[in-house]
Amino acid sequence: MVAIAPHVSCTTARIPQKTKGSQMPPEEICKINMRSHKSGVSEDPKNFERFYSNFVQTVILLGTFYYSIERLQPWSTFTTDTSYKQIFVNVVVVGLIMISVVIIKYWQHGYRSLPKFDTVYNLYLPFMTSLLFDTPSTVINTILILSVLNSYRWRTQLVVIVLQVCLIFFNFDAGDRIKTTISIIINSLLSLLLKYIGQLKSLDNIDSNLFSILLTNIIYVSEADSVHFRILKGIILALMTIISINFMLKQIMHLKPVMQSLFFAMGFPLFANIFIHLEGGKNPLLWLVEYILESTTRQRILFAWISILVLSIPSILIEKDSLSLNTSRKLWHFIIFLLIVPSFQIDSNFVKIALSGTIPVFLSIEYVRFQNLPPLGSAIELQLRRFADSRDHSGPLIISYLYLLFGISTPLLMNNSPMGLIGLGIGDSLASIIGKRYGRIRWRGTQKTIEGTLAFILTSFMVCLILLHFDKAVIFNHMTPLRLLLLCILSGVLEGNSVLNDNILIPAFMMICEKLLTL
Incomplete structure (x- = not known):
């Protein structure tokens, strides 16, 4: 038979x-x-599912982009602001360049040469963020977006640089061309450095370019003059300087880890004192002490933070083995929400100064862990690995906690917005917990569930309503409950259909939507 x-x-x-x-x-x-x-039979459903999730994301992103055009009206004959017309012309040109490169690569090498769909966020997030929150820098940030194409061969990189220089020539006067060209050089070097450090595993091409644009804006492009921005800029410059010196000394003199630790401990505060420029030329540390002591409210906030951390950190570390990895990670989201939201309503400037100093401190912790510098390197590695997810294990960097800090800080520092806290501390946390435990219906093309998305929308909206009721003037100026519901729905659906890191996407998109709905 x-x-x-x-x-x-x-x-x-x-x-x-x-x-x-x-x-x-x-x-x-x-x-x-x-x-x-x-494999041929199974490939078609997977392709369709990916197309479905990408289509949903495209509709949401294009919808918000079109709404920005409607509100700003760059081509209206009634507006006197011609800068918006230049901004939108540039983003269209950059978008067409990116599409042309993709088509050429597809023509030469086929389907496998196409970039991931998430590359679209390299265009959307920097453009929309600078358009709404730092309009004068939008043109240069749009030009910097083209650096994402540098993941291809050196010929493409050369073409990209030529195109960026041409765009600078047509958009800027002779006096500004040198400055903008320097920003392209800085961004390219930072992007290459991040790709090298992350080995395109901890940080892929999209992450590297997004963070390189962010860092370029902080250390060079942005002209913000607030106290918290000057502190953030100065400490990051100090951190980059001492790390570069340590690296060169290690390569030239084969410096031992003990000496690297010593140089780092001595050099970091020294360079911070040099790069942080405060009024009257005050020493940053002495200024901070005076700033805290002059207000009993700030002293109480600081005492509350220390008390909560002293009680919560040992408790979570002790109970870590009895909790799932997902639950233990989301507990940190809840704790940060409780630490910041009430304090921000009381003294927003103090919270922003604290966050500006915390970001470089956590970058320093990752540097010590990454280099395994004594005496803390091994201990930090041991504790952070207990909360690491699959992506943290895939590369040399542990980045989840850094993403979380960037996600909650960016909306607060740029727009006095708690959207990062609400989206990550409440929405994303409960969406993940409920989705993993009770989720049955999955969004096509992702592992996320519709039940988790509903949890995200409902819990985020409820928290928004509570904050709106208690302190509308500080947190949600000009926002109505209906607009907040629309914001939560769009953010929840986008989060459910995307695979980009939630700690990057959710805060940025919610901050963008909040600003658009108040134009």
């Missing part, structure tokens, strides 16, 4: 002939054909 597999042919017509003396057995040929048939 002959067994027949339905719809599967065991013919050898499509199998390349082997050399003489190495003929493949017929049963092996049959197995290969069956596997090929199965």
Whole structure:
């Protein structure tokens, strides 16, 4: 009796002939054909699911982009502001360049050469953020977006640099061209450095370019003059300087880890004192002490923070083994929400100064762990690995806690907005917990569930309503409950259909939507 597999042919017509003396057995040929048939059948549903999730994301992103055009009206004959017309012309040109490069690569190398869909966020997030919160820098940030194409071969990199220089020539006067060209150089170097450090695993091409644009704005492009921004800029410059010196000394003099730790401990505060420029030329540390002591409210906030951290950190570390990885990670989200939201309503400037100093401190912690510098490197590695997820284990960096800090800080520092806290501290946390425990219906193309998305929308909206009721003037100026509901729905659906890191996408998109809905 002959067994027949339905719809599967065991013919050898499509199998390349082997050399003489190495003929493949017929049963092996049959197995290969069956596997090929199965993979071909399963590929179509996966492609459709990916297309579905990408289509949903595209609709949401294009919808918000179109709404910004409607509100700003760059081509209206009634507006006197011509800068918006220049901004939108540039983003259209940059978008067409990116599409043309993708088409050329597809024509030359086929489907496998296409970039990931998430590359679209390299265009959307920097453009919309600078457009709404730092309009004068939008043109240069739009030009910097083209650096994402540098993941291709050196010929493409050369073409990208030429295109960026041409865009600078057409958009800026002679006096500004040198400055903008320097920003391109800084951004390119930072992007290459991040890709090298993260090995395109901890930080992929998209992450590296997003963070390089952010850092370029902080250390060079942005002209913000607030106290918290000057502190953030100065400490990051100090951190980059001492890390660069340590790296060169290690390469030239083969500096031992103990000496690297010593140089870092001495050099970091020294360079911070040099790069942080405060009124009257005050020492940053002495200024901070005076700033805290002059207000009993700030002293109480600081005492509350220390008390909560002293109680919560040991408790979570002790109970870590009895909790799932997901639950223990989300607990930190809740704690940060409780630490910041009440304090921000009481003294927002103090909270922003504290966050500006905390970001470089956590970058320093990751540097010490990454280099395994004594005496704390091994201890930090041991504790952070207990909360690391699959992506943290895939590369040399542990970035989840850094993403969380950037996510909650960016909306607060840029727009006095708690959207990062609400989205990550409440919405994303409960969406993840409820989705993993009770989720049954999944969004096509992702592992996220519709139940988790509903949890995100409902819990985020409820928290927004509570904050709106208690302190509308500070937190949600000009926002109505209906607008907040729309914001939470768009953010929840986008989060459910995207695979970009939630700690990057959710805060940025919610901050953008909040600003758009108040234009």
